[in-house]
Every structure is written in structure tokens, then in C-alpha cells.
Amino acid sequence: MSNEKVLEVRNLSKVYGKGCAKCFESTGPEHNTNICPHCGSIVAAHDISFDLYKGEILGIMGESGSGKSTSVKNLFFDEIPTSGQATFFDDGKQYDLFSLNAQQKRHLRNHRFGMVYQNPVLGLNFNVSAGGNIAERLLMSNLTNYSEIRERAIELLRRTEVLTERMDEMPKNFSGGMQQRVQIAKALATNPPLLFLDEVTTGLDLSVQAAILDLIMEIQRESQTAMIVVTHDLGVIRLLAGRTIVMKYGRIIETGLTDQILEDPQDAYTQRLVASAL
Amino acid sequence: MSIQPILEVEDFSKTFMLHEQGKELPSSHSVFLKAYPGRLTALIGPTGAGKSTVLKGIYRTYLPTSGRMMFTTEQGQQIDLATADEHQILELRKEEIGFVTQFLHTLPRQSTEDVVAMPLIKKGISREIALEKAREILGQLNLPERLWAVSPATFSGGEKQRVNLARGLLAQPRLLLLDEPTASLDPKTTDRVVELINNLKQTGTAMIAIFHDMDLVEKLADDVVELAPPIGTENFFNSDTNENA
Amino acid sequence: MPNQANTSDIQFRQASVEYNFGFLDEYAKKEVRRSVLKAIAIPGYQVPYSSREMPMGRGFGTGGLQLTLSLIGKQDTLKVIDQGSDDSVNAVNLRSFIEMTCPGIDTTTKVSEANLIQSRHRIPEQALREDQVLVLQVPYPDALVVVEPSEDKRKIMHGEADYSRLLVKLYEDIVKFDEITISHRYPTRINRHYVIDSSPIPRWDVPKMNDSRALILLGAGREKKIYAVPPYTLAEPLEFDDVPFRVESFDDETDKRRTCHRCGCDHSFLDEFVDAISGEKLYQCSDSDYCDEQLKARSVKQGLEG
Numbered sequence: 142m143s144n145e146k147v148l149e150v151r152n153l154s155k156v157y158g159k160g161c162a163k164c165f166e167s168t169g170p171e172h173n174t175n176i177c178p179h180c181g182s183i184v185a186a187h188d189i190s191f192d193l194y195k196g197e198i199l200g201i202m203g204e205s206g207s208g209k210s211t212s213v214k215n216l217f218f219d220e221i222p223t224s225g226q227a228t229f230f231d232d233g234k235q236y237d238l239f240s241l242n243a244q245q246k247r248h249l250r251n252h253r254f255g256m257v258y259q260n261p262v263l264g265l266n267f268n269v270s271a272g273g274n275i276a277e278r279l280l281m282s283n284l285t286n287y288s289e290i291r292e293r294a295i296e297l298l299r300r301t302e303v304l305t306e307r308m309d310e311m312p313k314n315f316s317g318g319m320q321q322r323v324q325i326a327k328a329l330a331t332n333p334p335l336l337f338l339d340e341v342t343t344g345l346d347l348s349v350q351a352a353i354l355d356l357i358m359e360i361q362r363e364s365q366t367a368m369i370v371v372t373h374d375l376g377v378i379r380l381l382a383g384r385t386i387v388m389k390y391g392r393i394i395e396t397g398l399t400d401q402i403l404e405d406p407q408d409a410y411t412q413r414l415v416a417s418a419l
Numbered sequence: 420m421s422i423q424p425i426l427e428v429e430d431f432s433k434t435f436m437l438h439e440q441g442k443e444l445p446s447s448h449s450v451f452l453k454a455y456p457g458r459l460t461a462l463i464g465p466t467g468a469g470k471s472t473v474l475k476g477i478y479r480t481y482l483p484t485s486g487r488m489m490f491t492t493e494q495g496q497q498i499d500l501a502t503a504d505e506h507q508i509l510e511l512r513k514e515e516i517g518f519v520t521q522f523l524h525t526l527p528r529q530s531t532e533d534v535v536a537m538p539l540i541k542k543g544i545s546r547e548i549a550l551e552k553a554r555e556i557l558g559q560l561n562l563p564e565r566l567w568a569v570s571p572a573t574f575s576g577g578e579k580q581r582v583n584l585a586r587g588l589l590a591q592p593r594l595l596l597l598d599e600p601t602a603s604l605d606p607k608t609t610d611r612v613v614e615l616i617n618n619l620k621q622t623g624t625a626m627i628a629i630f631h632d633m634d635l636v637e638k639l640a641d642d643v644v645e646l647a648p649p650i651g652t653e654n655f656f657n658s659d660t661n662e663n664a
Numbered sequence: 665m666p667n668q669a670n671t672s673d674i675q676f677r678q679a680s681v682e683y684n685f686g687f688l689d690e691y692a693k694k695e696v697r698r699s700v701l702k703a704i705a706i707p708g709y710q711v712p713y714s715s716r717e718m719p720m721g722r723g724f725g726t727g728g729l730q731l732t733l734s735l736i737g738k739q740d741t742l743k744v745i746d747q748g749s750d751d752s753v754n755a756v757n758l759r760s761f762i763e764m765t766c767p768g769i770d771t772t773t774k775v776s777e778a779n780l781i782q783s784r785h786r787i788p789e790q791a792l793r794e795d796q797v798l799v800l801q802v803p804y805p806d807a808l809v810v811v812e813p814s815e816d817k818r819k820i821m822h823g824e825a826d827y828s829r830l831l832v833k834l835y836e837d838i839v840k841f842d843e844i845t846i847s848h849r850y851p852t853r854i855n856r857h858y859v860i861d862s863s864p865i866p867r868w869d870v871p872k873m874n875d876s877r878a879l880i881l882l883g884a885g886r887e888k889k890i891y892a893v894p895p896y897t898l899a900e901p902l903e904f905d906d907v908p909f910r911v912e913s914f915d916d917e918t919d920k921r922r923t924c925h926r927c928g929c930d931h932s933f934l935d936e937f938v939d940a941i942s943g944e945k946l947y948q949c950s951d952s953d954y955c956d957e958q959l960k961a962r963s964v965k966q967g968l969e970g
Contacts, residue, residue: 409438
């Protein structure tokens, strides 16, 4: 890991609903809810701040409803944040993510970010072949040579250990683990410096999970890709993440080095979470 | 002494706050120690004295409750490990501070030689050279060659420990923390470890170690720091287990 | 019988006097013209307009018809084409409707004589001129409809010139068939941004849109869209660098170019049909006016030689 900052997030908040002046003071871990009792709005994430460096894997851990996926979706432009700032540093330039126009956002999404969803349906186009899915992302980045696209797709599928003989098959014919591999290959197609992984191993067989995690580590090693890994699985966090953020009811309740979070958790909630997993 | 310490621990204390039980558990109290380049500092003391806690505190696996741990980087920068930024710690772990524990967490698919070579590869050394060096040290530690290409996940305690040692020693960090590195090794391999640790000293690595065996302390330690259990925990039954949790 | 038809024809002509010139009221025409101006200003962009009810079913060329009726004046000469022919039912009906509702205009079957040409499925073989306007009837204006069902999302994709999914369609075609199999409505990028549905013209006609001297207007009545390929504007069919766009080949098994069995033309788009008597496959120019012209030229030449 180097000291190059890739992403800086400050005070990111996302509220679903009309919101009111008391939303933030009435929700969070100390209130045991993320639903505002005054207006019924959902404070999905509030005051989220963190830095991500080149080659680093940051884990965001929490139970469902903790706001971990919401945070990532806002950064990938799947959602529009209620407030906050995020700066993406790339190639000597910096981008104020939430003030970009639609085309600039799309450019970053297509060229510089990669996203792997828990549900392959969100990340893959099931109407086109595995190779076509990768081609789509390459075509977005204005590669217009068929043979080159083909070669690059084969290379990516080989790297993610998808049988290249099957590249022209539809994703629905693939197993869950294979679909995830195709999704990862697609996300990597443009060599993005920033990759979001949202519960990518959830629901897969243990052996398949291990292989996917192995692949992710290899990618990090070889490409120095910065990654944000969202998961509720402590095992995933332990293997992948150097640093970890623990979230509950839309707030960060603890952040630290992963081994420290697991062996010396400070917050009562984290202590319970870690104790229940061991 | 003319050489400057690479690490200076001053008044380090660690108390665990167990929220669930509403209990405070002191583990290390007011520890002072120094580590010098090319020298080994041994931590001694009875069970529950918080020896492992100190090592984990230096490595920041545990967050110190109080105290300063001034580390001098290769560039001559002074960093307090107790309060340093997490990114800084990760960088130091990659480049300068190593830790050999009794435990090994690896992926089932990674081969032993890959596990051992990994710190070198992460430092940017070519895979080929890193693997070559990994095999060399695995040989020196008497790990049978047939195991090199296999994942260490299924290894015995002694085999795992050898993999762990090989990885930690090969990386040649500026500061190496060793927590009972020979606990489950046979005497012949232990001798090899002594030899390797002495070699590492020659290269200037500073070491802080816990040995289960006083013989090893005598053979290897240049400085000895004796720790006493924090007041009120002398009879705390589970303290040792907690340290290694 | 001919008398009877004539009577109803006369009755309709008398009745149509009650209508405004060009059937549409002037406000409707103005709106179409405004939309046309916008379409020219943003080449390839689909301008929405309030397509009027016409006295014929949507899908019978009401989009093209409204364009023609909004643009035509008494001094204009009109040609109407359907599948390359002036004599097919759709062309005849549209032409007679325009004649009835636009008294004073001239009609012709000759491309060279017309300054306004409404067409379905073909662009004339003869190169158009700067003083001519070609109106194409379009059933489905949006090239993206095959990959994205939501119009909202399609609009965003057009705005951002995001055509990767369309290109994936081409990619999959090549994977499956070793070539791009789209035979008509070939997606074509206008002025390096918007990709249009080129209307059901064959691939053969797509290159004619590029750098055309005549203004090309496309109207979709049912979908309520007007778009344009202005004169001297880039119109590039989507393709890959190494799998370029190709027009239909009319070579026979021996790689020899087929010719029109009527006029002998060896460089026009040919229709294939089977001779009812001999059962033989025959090829003939799809563009009937062009075929006539070639035939005339040939007979003059033969006459001169003979």
C-alpha cells in the first residue's frame, strides 16, 4: 500500500423520506433505530467519513439495515446522498463526486469504478452472453475493435477462472459462483483504480467463497486496486480488509485496523458481534 | 550505550473494557522497554504478566490504554505507535515491523511457499525470487519439501509454526516481534531457529521476543525485561487465555 | 365502374375544399415546422411533436405524411415512393390524398423532377440534390428500443451518447453469425452523437444518408417523433474497426454481380422474385423510376447503335 489517497469521504448522509430537523438527533445506535420517530424518515447513513488509499482494502461491516450498502451505493452513484462530500483522486486529478454532472458520473462509473453486487442480476446483463457483458464495459470505454474486445474478454475471464469456452453462453446457465466471477471480470474490464464489493460471497458455498476471496486478494496484489468490501461476514473481513469500519443504524460506531477490531473491539456492539462469531 | 533504540516503550498500559460483563480487565501495567538494532529483548514474567499484550500493543492489534511507543522509521521519523494513523501502521507492518505469532490465518488455496513469499512480493520483489527465497528458508526450518506446494491450513501445530517463522524471518523487518516462536518445535528445528535469529541479528534487525523456555532467553537475549502481573490480577484465572484470544 | 369511382373521387375533391390546404390546420403545420427546425439544429435528436389524427391508420405513414403536408406549397413537385415503387398501394393512396388536400401542387414519379420526396423503405438510387427534401416514414424511431424498454432511460442514454448496449448487440451478432445481421433499420450515428433508427431502409441505402446533399427528415406518427439528417452531415453506421459495416451483396454463386433482368443495371438494389411460369429466380431494380431511366438510357443507346 502506498500513501496515495484514492477516496476521501466526509460526513456522508442519506435520508429516505422527507426528513425533519430532529431526524439525526433521534436516530442511531443510542436510539436503537434508524427511523425518525418524528417524521418517519429512514436515516440510512449519517456522518460517514473515511479515507481509502491505493491498494487498500477497507471493510465495512454491519448487520442488514446498518447502512453499509447505502454508503457504497451513494459513492457508486446508484443513490443520491442527502448531504456530505466525497473526493475521488485519480491520475493527478480530483473529482468532487457529488457535484459532478450526469455524464461525468457515468464516465467515472464506466471507466474508473467497478462494482460487484451480491445479486449478479444487478451487475450483469442477463440478456447477453458472459463475453458480451464484458464487451459492454469495454465498449463503454470506446474500444471499437471486435478482436481486441474478444481478446480482452478472454483474458479477463481466464484471470477470474471462468472457462473461456463458455464465454458465449448466457449468464443464467452459470452457477452462482461463476456468475460472481463474470461480474468481477466485468468490473475489472477497464482496470479501475477503485472497486466496490457488496456482499459478493454471501449465499455461495464455502469452497466457492474461499476461491472468490482468493481472487479478490490476487487482484489487489497484482493491480493495487483500492477496494471497499461491504459484508456482514467477519471471516471475509478478516481475510480481506486491512482496516474495518463497523456500522450500526446508519452510523459508524467503530473504525480501526481489522485485527484490532476483531481482537480488541472497543464498542459494546462490536464486542458482541465479534464474540457471537467466534 | 551508543546505538539508538529503534523502539522505546514508556509506561505502556492496557486495560480491557468488557462491556457485556461491565468489567475492566487490566492486562499490562506501566511497561518500559527498548529495542535496539541487532539486539534481542526478551520479555519474561509469569503467566498473566501481559507479555503478549505488550507485543500486540506494539503491533497495534491491541489499542494501548496509555503510554507512548516511539518507533524510529528507516527515514529517521519518530512515530508513536500508540496514536499513529492506521494507514501509517499498515505501511510500517508492510515495510518495517513483523510479527511471528503462534497462530496462522491463511486461505485454503494458498500454497505454503506462496504464504511465506507473500511479504516479499508485497514489498515489490519479483515472485520468482521471492519463491526461491521462501523455499530456501523452508528447507532451513526442516519443513518437508512435499509440503511446500500444499496449503498450510491442514498442517500440524509445529508445521504451521515453521511456516509462520519462515514468513516472519524472510521478510527481514527492522523490528520483529516473536511470541513463543518455538513453542511446538522439536529441539533440532529449535536449534535452526536460534541460528536463523542470530543471523537476523547480524543484519541489524531489532527483536522483541517471548520464549517459553528460559534456555532460549539465555541463548538469544541481549536484554531482558521482566514484567509483573498488574495489581489485582495475580490470581485472575483466565488472563492468559484472554491475552491470546 | 370507372364512372362510379370517378364520381366519389369528385365528391371527395369537393368535400376537401372545406379543409385547409394540406389537410392540417396552420397551427398544426407550424408546430411540425418548429419541430423540424429543432430536429435540423440537433442532428439525429428525436424531437417530440403532437402527432395529429390523420384519416388513415397510424403505421400507414402518418408521420411522413404530416411532415409532407406541413412543408408542401403550391409551387412544389412531389414524389411518393413505397418500397422503391410509385405504383404500390401505399404510395398511390398517400399521393392521391396529398393531391386532393393540396390543390395546385404537381406530382411526379421522376426523382429528378421532384423537390419533395416522401418514401417508405428506400432512398432513391439517383443521388439527391441540395434543392430536394426527402421525407422518410418511420415505424420505430428509437434505435435503443431493442436494448432498453424504458423511454426515460433511453432518453438519458441518448443524451449521454451511451450506445454501448447497442454495440453489444452487434458484438453478439458477430459471435453468433460471424457478421452483423441487421438487415434494415440499421443504427446510424449522426454528427458523432445521436444514434438514429434509419427507418426500414436496407443497409444499401444507409451510406446515402452520409454527407447527403438533400435534407433528410424522418417522421414517426405513432411514436410522435421527428428527427433529421441535415445536408452535409456525418451519418455513420455503427461498426467495429475490424468488422466494418457492409451493404448487401448481389453477387451470385460465381461472385458475379447480378443485374436487373429488366434494365440490365448492375449497380442498384435488387428485389428477388420467382417467375410464376418458369419458376426461375429473377432480380429487378427495387427503385422503379431508376429502372425506367436505365431502360430508357439503354434503348437510346441501342437506338443510336442500331
